[in-house]
Amino acid sequence: MADILIIEDDPGFGELLLMHLEDLGHTVRLAGSLAEGRRQYHQATPEAILLDQQLPDGLGTQLLMEIGDQADSPPVIMISGVSDNRLVIEAIQQGAYDFIRKPLDELALDTTLGNALRQYRLSRQVAASSEQPPESGPDTIVGTSPAIVEVLKTIGRVADSGACVLITGESGTGKEVIARALHRHSGRSGPFLAINCSAIVETLLESELFGHEKGAFTGADARKAGKFEITSDGTLFLDEIGELQPTLQAKLLRVLQEGSYTRVGGSQELHSNARIIAATHRDLQAMVREGSFREDLYYRLNVIRMHLPPLRERPQDLAALVEHLLGRIEKRLHRTAVRLSETAWRLIREYPWPGNVRELENILTRAAVLAPGDTLTPDLLGLSTSSAAASDDPSQPELELITLETLEARHVGAILEHTHWHKGKTCEILGISRPALDRKIAKYGIA
Numbered sequence: 001m002a003d004i005l006i007i008e009d010d011p012g013f014g015e016l017l018l019m020h021l022e023d024l025g026h027t028v029r030l031a032g033s034l035a036e037g038r039r040q041y042h043q044a045t046p047e048a049i050l051l052d053q054q055l056p057d058g059l060g061t062q063l064l065m066e067i068g069d070q071a072d073s074p075p076v077i078m079i080s081g082v083s084d085n086r087l088v089i090e091a092i093q094q095g096a097y098d099f100i101r102k103p104l105d106e107l108a109l110d111t112t113l114g115n116a117l118r119q120y121r122l123s124r125q126v127a128a129s130s131e132q133p134p135e136s137g138p139d140t141i142v143g144t145s146p147a148i149v150e151v152l153k154t155i156g157r158v159a160d161s162g163a164c165v166l167i168t169g170e171s172g173t174g175k176e177v178i179a180r181a182l183h184r185h186s187g188r189s190g191p192f193l194a195i196n197c198s199a200i201v202e203t204l205l206e207s208e209l210f211g212h213e214k215g216a217f218t219g220a221d222a223r224k225a226g227k228f229e230i231t232s233d234g235t236l237f238l239d240e241i242g243e244l245q246p247t248l249q250a251k252l253l254r255v256l257q258e259g260s261y262t263r264v265g266g267s268q269e270l271h272s273n274a275r276i277i278a279a280t281h282r283d284l285q286a287m288v289r290e291g292s293f294r295e296d297l298y299y300r301l302n303v304i305r306m307h308l309p310p311l312r313e314r315p316q317d318l319a320a321l322v323e324h325l326l327g328r329i330e331k332r333l334h335r336t337a338v339r340l341s342e343t344a345w346r347l348i349r350e351y352p353w354p355g356n357v358r359e360l361e362n363i364l365t366r367a368a369v370l371a372p373g374d375t376l377t378p379d380l381l382g383l384s385t386s387s388a389a390a391s392d393d394p395s396q397p398e399l400e401l402i403t404l405e406t407l408e409a410r411h412v413g414a415i416l417e418h419t420h421w422h423k424g425k426t427c428e429i430l431g432i433s434r435p436a437l438d439r440k441i442a443k444y445g446i447a
Contacts, residue, residue: 175308208227
């Protein structure tokens with residue numbers, strides 16, 4: 001039940017509304033004017049507001065705009081008997097959760113109010129979890145920039161809806177972090193599983209997604225459950241969905257449309273209600289126009305769209321991210337507190353971070369491994385900006401200009417040396433699987 005503020009100048013209608021909501025168990029306050037509503041709102045912030053448009057001392061949209069400018073503002077449901085459709089559009093544009101006309105349909109009001117309260121509480125819960133210390137888990141969302149605040153609000157609104165979500169953004173922006181947060185706040189009882197559609201060949205990916213029967217192909221010695229079967233009642237995160245081949249696009253579409261599929265080599269129809277969250281750094285609309293991605297699948301996935309901006313577009317989040325990542329690195333490396341020198345911090349602020357948060361974490365991890373003490377200096381970062389020579393120390397060597405691939409090779413090699421080639425510990429530090437580590441060792445010829 002919730003604390004609800006009604007701002008309505010018609011005493012009879014206001015009392016009927018108050019009694020109806022109190023019968024549902026809500027705590028209700030009633031104000032008969034804009035000034036009284038404003039006073040009661042600031043006296044104790046409600047969880048929802050039912051706001052009339054025509055009030056004796058002004059328009060309800062005046063208060064709506066005031067409330068909308070505040071952080072963590074409660075949902076406002078506009079109520080009006082005025083039959084002006086422009087008012088509906090303006091109210092929604094100014095931040096109203098919904099608009100209900102008089103005479104009131106109590107069932108419609110109850111449904112709308114219930115949804116508004118649920119989404120408001122979820123968004124507050126998500127925002128609170130993002131302020132937890134770094135050890136709160138892999139779904140910790142770090143940042144206070146307007147773009148991140150909007151992401152938090154969207155998570156709160158859609159987490160428990162079960163709708164497909166498409167997360168877009170450059171590589172390394174943290175799309176899986178958002179997917180995990182959506183699952184965490186969804187209330188689903190099943191597990192969260194992630195699969196990278198670009199990391200597995202098509203024949204094996206089909207088996208990973210849908211499972212296979214014994215004898216379906218060479219090496220299929222036993223029946224295997226696929227991700228859709230395992231994540232029933234849970235969440236399946238399909239990363240790099242733009243790399244999915246046409247045949248698998250068709251099979252994925254069938255699951256989304258009908259909730260059914262068959263294992264590879266099988267005929268039994270299985271059902272899954274796994275929630276699908278997809279992510280890509282590619283322009284799927286352009287791929288649809290080119291014919292490399294199914295239009296019907298795109299619209300099925302793109303029910304809710306969330307875009308993560310690159311790190312260079314939210315510099316105000318950089319300090320919090322560095323602090324958060326250094327805390328994680330200290331835990332993984334079992335190091336005492338590490339800090340950035342002033343010149344190293346200046347370099348981090350000036351660097352454009354083409355690899356986004358993933359690149360930032362890899363750079364800091366490498367520097368922490370190689371640092372002889374607890375201070376990370378510019379030479380350990382291996383970065384360069386247009387002002388690469390900016391340093392308080394004229395004796396500092398000129399920074400080396402290298403590619404990300406070279407940097408990754410050196411970084412993987414440094415971690416292997418640090419762990420004395422203990423692959424299990426190396427995978428833990430790098431945050432990758434054993435096969436992924438073996439591929440990188442072979443790719444870069446690390447010996």
